[in-house]
Amino acid sequence: QKEVEQDPGPLSVPEGAIVSLNCTYSNSAFQYFMWYRQYSRKGPELLMYTYSSGNKEDGRFTAQVDKSSKYISLFIRDSQPSDSATYLCAMLTQGGSEKLVFGKGTKLTVNP
């Protein structure tokens, strides 16, 4: 079993839709949870960062962590064509510069 599981999609939605992206994990030691956005031919860029369980909101983006279920989610409200990218979840057991463990990524297309 992989440490982090993520449905690779692809996911295609109309502009303005609410998008839900999810990851599950098996390592209960993970404490830091991140969502990265990766445009084609680019490196990942950090979108959201959450420590332990709970919700975090930043504009149209909401990240949720449920450690009891080992499940994390990213919601995108009022999705835009510019949101079309691959979304990667990533996790750390400790802060600082410990190695990131990534999911496979979900490819999202938002159609105008």
Place this chain on the structure above:
Amino acid sequence: DAGVTQSPTHLIKTRGQQVTLRCSPKSGHDTVSWYQQALGQGPQFIFQYYEEEERQRGNFPDRFSGHQFPNYSSELNVNALLLGDSALYLCASSSLSLGGYTFGSGTRLTVV
């Protein structure tokens, strides 16, 4: 403020050859990590350098080696290239204590 710079952007090599990829970290960062991202997969951790020493290593063979220079820049070397080494190689810099990964745009290596 320059982010993480990687060179070259693209590279084509023949099986059995050797390759060197280069990375200049973001200003203020002292730690460099390398990741391999195969097509349709999430990045996989190769190794991390801090103070010119390999600090952590992922599940990659000894054909993968690296180096960090006194100015914090880094090189990734891969010997005896295999077709399966074809991937996007990402460099991420960070502060050892604070984290804060920043990724470069990567080097796309194709082995033929």
